[in-house]
Amino acid sequence: xxxxxxxxxxxxxxxREEYPLEKAQAFLANDTIAVIGYGVQGPxxxxxxxxxxxxxxxxxxxxxxxxxxxxxxxxVPGETLFEIEEALEKASxxxxxxxxxxQIELWPTVKKHLTAGKSLYFSHGFGITYKDQTGIxxxxxxxxxxxxxxxxxxxxxxxxxxxxxxxxxxxxFQDATGKARxxxxxxxxxxxxxxxxxxxxxxxxxxxxxxxxxxxxGAIQGIFAAQYEVLRENGxxxxxxxxxxxxxxxxxxxxxxxxxxxxxxxANCSTTAQRGALDxxxxxxxxxxxxxxxxxxxxxxxxxxxxxxxxxxxxxYREKLEAELxxxxxxxxxxxxxxxxxxxxxxx
Numbered sequence: 001x002x003x004x005x006x007x008x009x010x011x012x013x014x015x016r017e018e019y020p021l022e023k024a025q026a027f028l029a030n031d032t033i034a035v036i037g038y039g040v041q042g043p044x045x046x047x048x049x050x051x052x053x054x055x056x057x058x059x060x061x062x063x064x065x066x067x068x069x070x071x072x073x074x075x076v077p078g079e080t081l082f083e084i085e086e087a088l089e090k091a092s093x094x095x096x097x098x099x100x101x102x103q104i105e106l107w108p109t110v111k112k113h114l115t116a117g118k119s120l121y122f123s124h125g126f127g128i129t130y131k132d133q134t135g136i137x138x139x140x141x142x143x144x145x146x147x148x149x150x151x152x153x154x155x156x157x158x159x160x161x162x163x164x165x166x167x168x169x170x171x172x173f174q175d176a177t178g179k180a181r182x183x184x185x186x187x188x189x190x191x192x193x194x195x196x197x198x199x200x201x202x203x204x205x206x207x208x209x210x211x212x213x214x215x216x217x218g219a220i221q222g223i224f225a226a227q228y229e230v231l232r233e234n235g236x237x238x239x240x241x242x243x244x245x246x247x248x249x250x251x252x253x254x255x256x257x258x259x260x261x262x263x264x265x266x267a268n269c270s271t272t273a274q275r276g277a278l279d280x281x282x283x284x285x286x287x288x289x290x291x292x293x294x295x296x297x298x299x300x301x302x303x304x305x306x307x308x309x310x311x312x313x314x315x316x317y318r319e320k321l322e323a324e325l326x327x328x329x330x331x332x333x334x335x336x337x338x339x340x341x342x343x344x345x346x347x348x
Contacts, residue, residue: 001198014185014196016165024186025053033121033187034059034091036084036110037098038066041123044153045097047073048160048192056080059087088113093183095121101312103127104134116141117176119183123148124208125201128173130305143180144173147188147196148204156192165194173201209299214292221328228333238336245333247340 001012033056035046042058049056058081060067067081075081088094088110096103096110104127114120120138122128123146127136138144149156149168156166168191170184188196199207212218224245231241257265266274298304311317328334 011197013198014170014188016189016195019185019189021052021189024189027182027186028054028093028190031055031092032057032090033093033095034082034087035095035097036060036087036106037096037102038070039097039099041149041153041156042066042095042097043069043073044155044157044160045095045123045149045191046075047157049187049190050074050080051160052190052192054190057082057087057090059084059091085109085113091118093119093121093187095123095187096127097123099312100124100126100134100308101317103136104309104313107134107136111139114139114142119143119145119177119180121184121187122146122201125171125203125205126209126305128201129205130302130309133302133305133309138174140174141176142174143176143183145180145184146171146173146201146204147184147191147193148208149191149193159194160192165192168193168196169199169204170196171198171200171204206296206299209304210292210296213295213299213304219288219291225331225333232332238332239340242333242336242340246337251344 002015002018003010003012033049033054035042035049035056036059038046038058038060042060046056046058058070058075060070060081060083062077062083070081071077082090084106091113094110094114098106107127110120116139120142122144125146125148127134128138128144131137147168147170149166151166159166168188170188172180172184175181185196227245228241231244232238236244253265256268260268266277269277311320314320
């Protein structure tokens with residue numbers, strides 16, 4: 001593994017130079033990888049594996065929209081696309097990429113096909129970490145590991161097609177064959193990771209749940225809404241409020257931060273913006289850190305897992321979810337956003 005300095009802390013990472021695709025292909029040459037589920041992560045990971053020359057099949061319930069999507073993506077029924085149980089039977093490595101709630105429901109079927117020497121692959125530590133709530137306890141004679149791309153399956157696929165990569169974490173929970181770690185690394189390279197950093201299932205799930213609820217989605221929507229509302233309450237138009245809150249950030253600044261870092265951004269903006277940003281970032285940190293501490297504690301104690309499992313398993317979950325999403329979709333800020341997006345030059 002390569003040892004790199006991350007802000008003064010040395011960490012071991014696996015790079016493509018150290019573990020090239022050809023090595024992954026050779027290591028996995030005798031395996032059949034079955035991607036179970038074709039929802040969020042399934043398409044991106046399976047298509048990248050396929051395009052990287054690795055033997056992969058997809059297991060999905062027949063007759064639904066995701067089955068049809070898999071067919072439209074080039075998976076051939078009876079050859080590379082199968083009903084879930086048939087895919088499980090064929091697989092030497094089972095990539096369990098269903099939602100957390102669906103994993104719980106299907107687990108008795110998956111466990112039945114986890115015969116000695118097979119491997120169980122996750123992209124999230126949820127099911128294993130919260131096994132007391134999920135009931136997901138693998139047999140002792142199978143390898144259990146994860147590769148967790150740090151982004152959506154859509155981003156994983158898009159960056160792969162562009163010749164880039166999305167960084168991923170990897171972890172081993174159970175090494176029955178002595179090869180679990182290299183399987184995780186080989187599959188991490190196969191799905192298109194930029195580089196791989198090592199973690200464990202507990203740290204993956206606690207950081208992931210905190211991030212989703214925090215700066216990646218929950219907190220950023222809260223900050224967007226707060227600033228937008230303040231601007232609107234002070235007489236700014238929806239167009240102006242949206243552009244100053246969301247559009248400039250997502251279209252102009254964040255790509256530059258991604259390329260060069262926030263320190264570069266501070267050094268390369270106007271002196272007025274520079275002064276204001278330097279004066280105000282600490283008050284925002286101080287105001288939000290207690291919320292993040294409360295959030296992390298809720299994750300650490302398993303409360304967030306309990307909430308997710310309880311709500312997502314209710315028979316009317318989809319209806320309630322749609323009502324919440326409808327409220328967000330029809331809010332003024334995102335209605336204004338739809339109009340702003342329609343005016344971008346590349347859409348005309």
